[in-house]
Amino acid sequence: MKLTNLLTSAAVALGLAAGAAMADTTKVGFVYVGPVGDGGWTYEHDQGRKAVEAEFGDQVETVYVENVAEGPDAERVMTQMALEGADLIFTTSFGYMDPTINVAKKFPNVKFEHATGYKRADNVSTYSARFYEGRAVQGTIAGHMTESNIVGYIGSYPIPEVIRGINSAYLHAKKVNPDVQFKIVWAFTWFDPAKEADAAKVLIEQGADVILQHTDSTAPQAAAQAAGNVITFGQASDMSEYAPKPRVSSIIDNWAPYYVARTKAVIDGTWESVDTWDGIGAGMVGIGEISDAVPAEVKEAALAIKDAQANGTYHAFTGPINKQDGSAWLAEGETADDGTLAGMNFYVEGIEGDIPQ
Amino acid sequence: MIRLEKRPQPSRAWSMATPLVAVIATMIVGGLLFAALGKPPVEAIRTIFWEPLFGEFAFYYRPQLLVKGAPLVLIAIGLSLGFRAGIWNIGAEGQYIMGAIFGAGAGLAFYPSESFLIFPFMVIAGAFGGWIWAMIPAVLKTRFGTNEILVSLMLVYVAEQFLASVSLGLLKNPEGFGFPGSRNLQSWDAAHNAELIAGTGMHWGVVAALIAVIFAYVLLNRHMTGYHIRLTGEAPRAAKFAGVNPTRLVLFCLGTSGALAGLAGLFEVSGPSGQISIDFNVGYGFTAIIVAFLGRLHPVGILLAGGLMALTYIGGDIAQSNLQLPAAAIQVFQGMLLFFLLAFDLLTNFRIAIGKPEVA
Numbered sequence: 001m002k003l004t005n006l007l008t009s010a011a012v013a014l015g016l017a018a019g020a021a022m023a024d025t026t027k028v029g030f031v032y033v034g035p036v037g038d039g040g041w042t043y044e045h046d047q048g049r050k051a052v053e054a055e056f057g058d059q060v061e062t063v064y065v066e067n068v069a070e071g072p073d074a075e076r077v078m079t080q081m082a083l084e085g086a087d088l089i090f091t092t093s094f095g096y097m098d099p100t101i102n103v104a105k106k107f108p109n110v111k112f113e114h115a116t117g118y119k120r121a122d123n124v125s126t127y128s129a130r131f132y133e134g135r136a137v138q139g140t141i142a143g144h145m146t147e148s149n150i151v152g153y154i155g156s157y158p159i160p161e162v163i164r165g166i167n168s169a170y171l172h173a174k175k176v177n178p179d180v181q182f183k184i185v186w187a188f189t190w191f192d193p194a195k196e197a198d199a200a201k202v203l204i205e206q207g208a209d210v211i212l213q214h215t216d217s218t219a220p221q222a223a224a225q226a227a228g229n230v231i232t233f234g235q236a237s238d239m240s241e242y243a244p245k246p247r248v249s250s251i252i253d254n255w256a257p258y259y260v261a262r263t264k265a266v267i268d269g270t271w272e273s274v275d276t277w278d279g280i281g282a283g284m285v286g287i288g289e290i291s292d293a294v295p296a297e298v299k300e301a302a303l304a305i306k307d308a309q310a311n312g313t314y315h316a317f318t319g320p321i322n323k324q325d326g327s328a329w330l331a332e333g334e335t336a337d338d339g340t341l342a343g344m345n346f347y348v349e350g351i352e353g354d355i356p357q
Numbered sequence: 358m359i360r361l362e363k364r365p366q367p368s369r370a371w372s373m374a375t376p377l378v379a380v381i382a383t384m385i386v387g388g389l390l391f392a393a394l395g396k397p398p399v400e401a402i403r404t405i406f407w408e409p410l411f412g413e414f415a416f417y418y419r420p421q422l423l424v425k426g427a428p429l430v431l432i433a434i435g436l437s438l439g440f441r442a443g444i445w446n447i448g449a450e451g452q453y454i455m456g457a458i459f460g461a462g463a464g465l466a467f468y469p470s471e472s473f474l475i476f477p478f479m480v481i482a483g484a485f486g487g488w489i490w491a492m493i494p495a496v497l498k499t500r501f502g503t504n505e506i507l508v509s510l511m512l513v514y515v516a517e518q519f520l521a522s523v524s525l526g527l528l529k530n531p532e533g534f535g536f537p538g539s540r541n542l543q544s545w546d547a548a549h550n551a552e553l554i555a556g557t558g559m560h561w562g563v564v565a566a567l568i569a570v571i572f573a574y575v576l577l578n579r580h581m582t583g584y585h586i587r588l589t590g591e592a593p594r595a596a597k598f599a600g601v602n603p604t605r606l607v608l609f610c611l612g613t614s615g616a617l618a619g620l621a622g623l624f625e626v627s628g629p630s631g632q633i634s635i636d637f638n639v640g641y642g643f644t645a646i647i648v649a650f651l652g653r654l655h656p657v658g659i660l661l662a663g664g665l666m667a668l669t670y671i672g673g674d675i676a677q678s679n680l681q682l683p684a685a686a687i688q689v690f691q692g693m694l695l696f697f698l699l700a701f702d703l704l705t706n707f708r709i710a711i712g713k714p715e716v717a
Contacts, residue, residue, distance in 0.1 A: 035684060065677040067684035069639040072629035076421050077674050083414045084678065095636055098541050118534055157635060158525055160535045188521050188635070343535035357526035 029081035030064040033093035040216025040236035045092045048255035055260045070095025078103040082110045088266045130279030132168035133309045134251035136316040139172030142210040144298040152203025153184045154213040158355045160344040167348045168316045193219035238288040250288030281310040322349035362710040371705045379697035387690045405672030420558025426667035428621040430566040432645035434573045435614030437654040442589040444610045448509030449618040450642025451516035452487035456619025457626035459486025464548040475547040487619015495611035499604045524635045539633040550628035562624025573656040647695045
């Protein structure tokens with residue numbers, strides 16, 4: 001009995017000491033839409049969280065909740081983090097937009113960072129990555145590599161983000177291979193290995209020998225490997241376990257530099273509401289190593305596109321580009337403005353099929 | 358030798374006690390699971406069950422229990438009527454979705470009118486949406502003898518496709534920059550299912566859930582239809598002789614559960630959720646099946662079970678954040694609850710006997 005008492009009081013004392021020390025630490029919360037082990041979207045956000053911990057050590061405390069449904073559940077989890085003393089909260093899914101704004105109103109002293117949305121407030125920033133820059137690199141490789149001239153594309157949801165990626169990949173594949181054709185399958189999910197595998201198999205049966213995916217699992221990679229002569233690209237994370245073939249390259253979401261910078265801004269007291277949309281140049285979009293399955297000259301062409309975008313000399317959407325219906329969009333030499341890109345809801349000329357409504 | 362012996366009559370005591378025993382067993386085995394993950398078991402169980410009710414921030418979590426529990430109770434009450442009669446509506450999730458689509462659509466058709474009639478009209482449309490979706494398996498069953506379990510379940514996936522379609526097309530917010538999802542009803546007073554008293558979590562859906570509990574109780578205990586439902590479930594042959602019309606009963610049970618699920622969807626979309634989006638549904642329709650059984654298909658039991666389920670959700674999220682318990686462990690924990698309930702249910706109809714079977 002005595003021992004228990006002693007232990008209890010020791011624990012209380014420790015707890016108090018820890019509590020006092022906590023006052024100086026900055027608490028950073030992360031709300032994830034998937035499991036941290038999804039190998040894609042959420043996994044990369046969690047890598048960003050770990051980078052924050054590694055960078056600041058005892059100065060920060062990070063917490064996360066995974067598998068949070070969009071809507072009221074997300075709102076509750078954010079409120080809970082704010083109540084528990086979080087100073088900065090990253091909400092990492094588009095569907096968290098309105099909940100983030102709601103909670104931010106109730107906690108004016110807590111900073112919020114919402115990924116991929118468009119609603120901001122004094123204490124709400126938004127951030128996203130120019131993944132379409134990576135798609136331009138993929139399109140270049142796809143156009144060179146396809147022998148059947150059919151490129152399969154697994155779309156998640158027909159939202160601007162995904163449509164932008166399809167357009168960018170198509171434009172750059174077409175540039176190096178005028179006969180290329182895109183076949184697009186909509187999976188209506190971000191992460192569902194079974195559905196993604198089915199989509200990949202359908203595309204391969206239809207003759208596709210290159211598969212691009214905007215879904216997060218490695219199931220399409222496995223399907224391509226089983227089929228044999230099909231190449232794929234890692235999505236969100238490197239998926240290097242399928243290298244050198246079928247996975248020949250990848251787009252890697254690299255949130256770490258941004259998360260570290262924003263956490264530092266909160267620690268320093270310099271945080272301001274901003275809208276960030278960074279690409280290859282700033283390091284937010286990483287291009288995974290192009291494997292030896294790709295011939296040297298193709299690799300060179302792909303890296304040239306990558307570098308030109310990184311140093312700002314080339315924009316993935318540079319005219320002349322027509323819309324799918326043949327109407328003019330960008331004139332010769334004109335580049336797309338961010339507003340149009342952000343809300344992109346049309347295919348460019350040459351892509352067959354309709355965007356589902 | 359340990360044997361199971363059939364009881365001459367189901368034990369009333371065990372029937373009442375099994376939910377409690379199941380909860381305790383879940384706590385013990387769940388605690389072992391958490392300990393195996395290297396987390397403090399007592400602290401984890403305390404966080405899940407105690408923190409939302411009496412913790413430091415209970416003032417926020419208690420109202421959230423109502424928000425989370427109301428749709429579960431509302432749907433489970435409807436399901437329990439059919440389950441008692443052996444009519445298995447597994448597709449409440451789909452009816453929930455359709456209720457939300459019909460309700461939100463009916464409201465948005467009048468945007469931006471501020472008429473006070475809009476919300477009542479949405480409520481009716483929401484109930485209708487759920488009802489009509491449940492009528493599909495009902496009519497197919499009564500007309501062609503199809504299996505309502507399969508049809509209602511498959512219609513969930515059809516409803517999900519409808520949801521994606523209207524989020525991207527028909528109901529898409531014209532001011533949403535091309536992103537999917539409807540206007541947010543929270544920012545439109547005429548359609549907003551706001552808290553009736555600020556900070557209490559009490560919205561019309563909670564009121565509807567409580568009314569449903571009372572109605573179900575009266576129906577089952579004082580009304581002819583309720584008697585028919587119970588009779589059909591307990592003694593189908595006797596029900597036939599007593600002149601119960603099975604067609605009417607199927608239509609009534611599926612229709613009512615559909616309408617209640619539709620209402621739950623409407624109150625959710627116009628209140629806590631605020632908008633139709635591709636991922637609007639979060640599994641209330643399926644969880645409600647657990648709630649219905651956990652509550653012994655009894656209205657008051659369902660009310661308590663809905664609260665308990667809501668508690669594990671909210672407490673589970675707190676445990677994730679504070680103790681870094683993985684979400685999968687919380688889901689296993691919730692799954693255990695149903696597992697143990699079904700396992701201990703055995704004791705209602707059987708008893709454990711030690712020794713040799715008596716010679717009959």
